[in-house]
Amino acid sequence: MKPTDDSKEESMGVVGEWNCDGSDLCAELAGSHSTEFSRTYEGYPRSRVLLETPNLALIVDISPLVEGHLLIVPKKHYFNFASAILDFPHEASKVTNFARDWIRETYGLVALFEHGSSSNESGGACIVHAHVHVLPVAATELVAVMRRDELGLDTASDAASWTRVAGASRPYLLCSDGERTFVAFPQVRLRRQYLRSAAAEALGIPSPHWDWSLVIRKDLLRNTVRRYRSHHRTGDHI
Template sequence: MSMHESCGVTDHCDSMGWSDDEVFNSIYVGEPPHRVVLSVPGLRLIVDVSPLVAGHLLLVPERHYLSFGHLVPDLAGVVNALVRRLRQAYVDVFGRMAVIEHRSSTTMPSACITHAHWHLLPVDGKQIRRHIVNDGLKPARIQTFEDLHRYASANQSYYYCSDGNSHDVFVADRTIRPQYLRSVVGRMLDIPDPEWDWSVVVRRHLMRETMRLTSGWAHELLP
């Protein structure tokens, strides 16, 4: 698989909302008919198929990239512009906004993240950082998300966390547990293990509530 390509119908792409979204459609059966909050050239903002909390969104590229570190040369400006427009609206509705990403190395035997996506969550980014540090990973402060490009270029697995004011990256040379970042946020939200796993518990009410609360964003935020 190349670093970026048009996405076909695969389980990974589909669950992230790139293709015909068969996973979403099989769960929600038209109620709602889709989960797209807004689209700009190159990016879609969608609701997670099983949100951990109201406001759990995914930012995904329309083309298939391995990570946000890989899309920097093509879409950094688009990402920065959208996040700037989005942040205040998000905070007004949900209270705060953290951004997290897991990028797997293609050389890791258990690598499973083969598609770029950011989780946007109304939780404390600094608390996420503390949980990751407590799990034995060391943070490196970066200036902007664009600095992720050097980790992607080196084929390094990483966890990325930002609260809007600071950006931290953790080199992840070992797998702690599957869906690690979801498990961290689940712990913060007192979600019992393993109910943070989207395939174990599907929170339909939170998905529909998030769609309702963001229904006007495309009109309000886009020119």
């Protein structure tokens, strides 16, 4: 696995091949400088990508709820991460575990969550390109919000349960602490960024300040990139 280094000019196509849907995120990951990220951060940093594998990238959320808020994104366009896992299960497990462990070791706790979209519905996701949030917040508190909202959670023993929802062909919500996984198939249309707002509630962030389209936390992104790169250099492997 190859971490990116902001001290060098690197194309995001160096590892693997980008095959995406033409969205802003896809353009950013392909190396374009005409993106929301480039316009917002104006070259500081030049990239929010922390590392790549042939099929995945680990990046910092464009407006982190808290320092250490990361996203795992596939390079090919998928509506949900469950479908991506079916195509490269070992690689997906390796990257997910690496992100989970780094956040937990660095910040003390971790939660992973995803709005899994389908071809017909977004499932509350802000974008329909698959992306998994990994951040330092108590997963139990997110699950408590989901239970309060009566989402009907199924429980599994590990994150491999992602693959069990891949064939459902309907949106899902997934939350995990890296060991236990909770999945819901909402029966009603949810507000956009539902799980992001639930994480914000757990972190004490008032509405609507969790909405990345309204509030950009530049210092948190820059601090996350700085902290990560202080421990990981080009040439490291996982």
